[in-house]
Amino acid sequence: MDDVALAWLSMLAGAAVGEPVTVKASARDDVLGLAGRDASGWAISLAPDLGGDDALEVLMHECAHIALGHIARDRESVPRPAVGSILERLTQAREAPLEDAAQAWAAARLSGLGDRVRWLTRALLDG
Numbered sequence: 001m002d003d004v005a006l007a008w009l010s011m012l013a014g015a016a017v018g019e020p021v022t023v024k025a026s027a028r029d030d031v032l033g034l035a036g037r038d039a040s041g042w043a044i045s046l047a048p049d050l051g052g053d054d055a056l057e058v059l060m061h062e063c064a065h066i067a068l069g070h071i072a073r074d075r076e077s078v079p080r081p082a083v084g085s086i087l088e089r090l091t092q093a094r095e096a097p098l099e100d101a102a103q104a105w106a107a108a109r110l111s112g113l114g115d116r117v118r119w120l121t122r123a124l125l126d127g
Ligand SMILES: [Zn+2]
Pocket: 061, 065, 080, 098, 099, 102
């Protein structure tokens, strides 16, 4: 995920949420995505090795948590854990209603993305 890819994903996230969002590559390898706040506003961290299609899916899921008000403006969100991890099982039980709502919001957003958006995202992120 280079600077151009992160700038593109930040633009997509900002358009989805309706407020500026900074997308960064995460240093954690047990989390696919994480939304929260930093000094400059909304921030989303993504696992750095996501391909284009996966990055869009995780990005819109994290945008959903921001847009739906799941994240207090003064604290970080619940991490989205890697599939199959212990953290995933713990998180699923506790956060199931919020996760379902986020998945529905993300699915609607993803289905509305145009072919050019998907093409450009793949071009920037797929090895
Ligand atoms: Zn989530």
